[in-house]
Amino acid sequence: MITVFSPKHRLHHGVELKDGSVKPSFEEPDRAETVLASVRASGLGEVMGEQPQARSCYTAVHSERYVAFLESAWSEWAATGRTHDALPLVWPVRGMPVQQEPRHIDGRLGFYAIDAGAPIASGTWEAVRASADVALTAMDALVGGAAAAFALCRPPGHHAGHELAGGYCYLNNAAIAAQHGLDQGARRVAVLDVDFHHGNGTQDIFYDRPDVLFASIHGDPRDSYPYFSGHADETGIGPGHGFNANYPLPWGTDWTSYADALDSALVRIRNHRADMLVVSLGVDTFADDPISHFRLTSEDFLRMGQRIAGAGLPTLFVMEGGYMVEEIGINAVNTLMGFEAAR
Ligand code: OKP
Numbered sequence: 001m002i003t004v005f006s007p008k009h010r011l012h013h014g015v016e017l018k019d020g021s022v023k024p025s026f027e028e029p030d031r032a033e034t035v036l037a038s039v040r041a042s043g044l045g046e047v048m049g050e051q052p053q054a055r056s057c058y059t060a061v062h063s064e065r066y067v068a069f070l071e072s073a074w075s076e077w078a079a080t081g082r083t084h085d086a087l088p089l090v091w092p093v094r095g096m097p098v099q100q101e102p103r104h105i106d107g108r109l110g111f112y113a114i115d116a117g118a119p120i121a122s123g124t125w126e127a128v129r130a131s132a133d134v135a136l137t138a139m140d141a142l143v144g145g146a147a148a149a150f151a152l153c154r155p156p157g158h159h160a161g162h163e164l165a166g167g168y169c170y171l172n173n174a175a176i177a178a179q180h181g182l183d184q185g186a187r188r189v190a191v192l193d194v195d196f197h198h199g200n201g202t203q204d205i206f207y208d209r210p211d212v213l214f215a216s217i218h219g220d221p222r223d224s225y226p227y228f229s230g231h232a233d234e235t236g237i238g239p240g241h242g243f244n245a246n247y248p249l250p251w252g253t254d255w256t257s258y259a260d261a262l263d264s265a266l267v268r269i270r271n272h273r274a275d276m277l278v279v280s281l282g283v284d285t286f287a288d289d290p291i292s293h294f295r296l297t298s299e300d301f302l303r304m305g306q307r308i309a310g311a312g313l314p315t316l317f318v319m320e321g322g323y324m325v326e327e328i329g330i331n332a333v334n335t336l337m338g339f340e341a342a343r
């Protein structure tokens with residue numbers, strides 16, 4: 001399968017608040033370079049660059065005002081004399097009227113974020129846009145008849161909602177690609193999210209829609225980020241009722257129980273009779289991941305890819321999480337190679 005990659009990801013690197021202090025983010029440029037090196041070493045297939053895409057592809061799933069905010073946030077922040085990363089520090093929470101967008105950048109940063117985990121610096125928008133374009137370019141390969149493609153996106157996207165950034169995410173690459181697939185003729189799409197963290201953003205975007213089934217396997221939100229979504233009783237709303245499937249699992253989950261949840265999700269996907277599958281491929285389910293709590297081995301990712309191939313659908317893999325352990329490249333590529341071997 002082809003891999004789509006943009007070197008522009010390096011324009012984005014930031015900080016995060018960890019254990020009460022500001023540190024370099026776990027979501028850093030070496031991640032994508034490590035995965036790219038493994039792709040090249042594996043002989044998976046050709047690596048190509050992204051095609052620039054229409055802005056309307058982003059506003060097909062995000063609000064116009066949110067995309068405009070992402071475009072201008074850094075210059076508004078810099079205009080106040082600050083030179084370090086822009087981060088929100090106040091959010092509209094329970095009991096506050098949230099409808100009105102503030103005018104000052106410090107208010108707008110909170111209005112459009114779930115947390116302080118998506119810093120905005122001078123190169124952020126260019127990298128974010130390139131990451132979405134990587135996903136769109138890979139989806140175009142699927143629309144053109146490819147059986148599978150790998151969008152090596154960075155920054156990731158699955159925590160980004162209709163008009164919310166957070167958890168290292170800005171534009172929701174997987175959702176943008178899924179919508180693009182629909183706009184290019186697919187009748188139904190399934191999104192399978194195997195990142196350790198619940199894909200709250202993808203759920204938010206498609207929660208009221210029956211054409212996109214969202215299925216996510218993740219750390220139980222009682223104990224794991226993002227804490228405020230990902231429970232099994234979140235099943236969709238209105239016409240989307242029954243088209244959202246969450247599989248929260250406890251810390252320490254290994255392949256045995258993970259595989260049961262994956263099989264359940266794949267049954268749901270089969271019943272959806274989708275024309276294509278988008279996989280939010282986070283490899284932070286790995287036992288040695290520094291911020292996550294499942295116990296998958298590198299071999300388990302081969303098995304995961306094999307099972308996903310069993311769905312028998314044109315499949316777009318979109319890179320999400322997986323943090324700096326040497327194995328993130330091996331684990332991502334194992335999933336893709338397992339898929340290729342089984343299809
Ligand atoms: C992004 B992705 C918990 C800190 C959580 C944010 C994690 C974002 C994960 N100690 N910080 O889904 O891999």
Ligand code: ZN
Nearest residue numbers: 195196197321
């Ligand atoms: Zn994650």
